[in-house]
Amino acid sequence: MDLSIGEVAERSGLSVHALRFYEREGLFANPVRRLSNGRRVYHEEDLEWLAICTKLRSSGMSLAMIRQYIDLVRHGPGNEPGRLELLRRHVAQVEAQIRGLQETLHVMRGKVRLYEEHVIRGEADRLWNPSHRDAAGADTGDVCRPPEGT
Known part of the structure; x- marks a missing residue:
């Protein structure tokens, strides 16, 4: 199911601004898809990742360390x-x-x-x-x- 940025903000508890920041900083496990009109489209997996990512941030994990973790996840099995x-x-x-x-x-x-x-x-x-x-x-x-x- 496709979700709008507003729906993701409401369900995740993050602001639209914070979601855009997370995207700019490369903090999503998968790239955020965009429609032909430029609107962002999110999926349930993005919400699951945001829940993990916000816990990592609230625990004091640096953005650099989160990026390092995401890079490992993106490279798939073996690491x-x-x-x-x-x-x-x-x-x-x-x-x-x-x-x-x-x-x-x-x-x-x-x-x-x-x-x-x-x-x-x-x-x-x-x-x-x-x-x-x-x-x-x-x-x-x-x-x-x-x-x-x-």
């Missing part, structure tokens, strides 16, 4: 080890991103708990503030001190 290696490299990158985000989430949850405790106890003024000093000049607001050097 599966190359595809596998490319995907393994990207999975390792995504896993590293996830670990970094988990560490960040852990720190942020700790900050939220800290602020919740201080707000509930009415002690929010004890949270770190560079102007909080005692009579001897010592910092009294060290419960939320940023890391040294920041």
